[in-house]
Amino acid sequence: MTLFSRRRWLAQTSLAAASMALPTLGRAQSPVKIKFQMDWRVDGQSAPFYYSLAKGYFEKEGLDVSFDVGAGSAMAVNRLASGSYDMGYGDVNALIEFFGSGAPAVARPQAVYQTLDQTPAGVMVLTKSGVTAPAGLAGKTLGAPVFDAGRKLWPLFAKVQGLPVDAVKWQSMDPGLREVMLVRGDVDGVTGFQPSGLISAIAAGAKEEDLRVFLYKDFGVNVYGNAILATSKFIAEQPQAVAAFLRAYNKGLKEVIANPEEGVAIVRQREPLVNAAVEVRRLKGLIDVCIVSPTTRAQGLGEADMARLEKQIDDVSTAFNLKSKPTAATLFNPAFLPSKRDRMLA
Structure with a gap:
């Protein structure tokens, strides 16, 4: 067994144990509120989030999620770091830049679900x-x-x-x-x-x-794109809510991949001015280019390969001339991912 294989086996074993240990949210208790910062405005690419909300998947998991539109991944990362939001969606490369710049953080953001297997x-x-x-x-x-x-x-x-x-x-x-x-x-x-x-x-x-x-x-640029992020504070205080959010989102994402038209129809309920045909094409393009890949078909959605992520950190840190480099373990926390079976594409 190679060093990376052993590390991967140990990580998967630890992840399985951690996921079994995570308690689920009780349906009788008050829903956990989550303030979620999006990276951009409402369009076809954001369909999995609003679809999951409209279908009641977050509510069924005992969550009360509110989404705010954004103006770029850097802003999303900074707002999470300030403690203003619990979770968000942003580019992993912006997260690497944030850590490498030495910027102060009230609540350190961490990727918990790697949505885009490639940068768009x-x-x-x-x-x-x-x-x-x-x-x-x-x-x-x-x-x-x-x-x-x-x-x-x-x-x-x-x-x-x-x-x-x-x-x-x-x-x-x-x-x-x-x-x-x-x-x-x-x-x-x-x-x-x-x-x-x-x-x-x-x-x-x-x-x-x-x-x-x-x-x-x-x-030749083999880097991950956007991921779901959670702050260190929220992870420490509400680990079961992080896991619950990812279960709901993962379910919605898979259904939107299977039926982009329905996903965009729900987006139009939130933003009636968008053009359905244009946004369906925008969403399908993102799915085909960045989400569904040989890797995600083989390993399931949401997972990040730590060796690949370490290389990405090295490449981005050098290209951005960063002061320091975060580790892959600092950047990505797989402990809250749904089971591999649930993350596999049909």
Whole structure:
């Protein structure tokens, strides 16, 4: 048995014991309130959360969950760290950056369910730009908000592609103007989550055949994306509530993967102005690109491989020039995951 195999066996054994030891919430007692910080506004990508809420899965687990929209993963991580929220949803890379920067935390956030097996970050250009490969981005101007995950991960993407970090110029912009400015030709390309950005560019007037996307995951950047987070304070005080939340969410996520149209129908109940067809495509794209993968089909949803996570921490810490590196065990806590049987895809 190799060192990593032994560690993995020990971790799984400990996880099984811990999950059996976790008490369940009593149905007779008052529901546990959870303040949950989302990473973004209400759209198709957030369907698993609102679907689980509408179906009563949180309520059946003895939880009273309230969701607040967000403005990026960095904000979500910081709000959890401040103690303002109990749980949230954000990019693991933003969590690595938070720990590595040495920022103070009232309540340390920790990932407890790895939703996105790959980052959806990428660069999008117009085909008329003549950029046919990442090397062609050198000397171009890219646009993105300063907090954009694709922009933050650019140094890692550039390193893998053999490009200097300063090979491109950056123009900061509001998220709502990103694809509009690309279509107008104000910038040569934009970074962001895909295929969400592609869909927004089409809505801004571009034709799909006039757009080209370089997904980081397709060009050597093998990093996890968004995960469900919980604060150290909430984990210590309400461990059974963390486990209950993940059971409810896991059930909803699997059902939304099987039926994205119903998931978006529930999103429209919360945000009637969204376009159902657009959001179904946005959700399906996220599922196909980042959630359902050979790894999640083999190992189930929600789990993070600790060896892969350690490598991600090394790569991101170097690319971001961080002061220190967290360990994988600091970053991800598997103790509250539903059983592997419940996390397996059909």
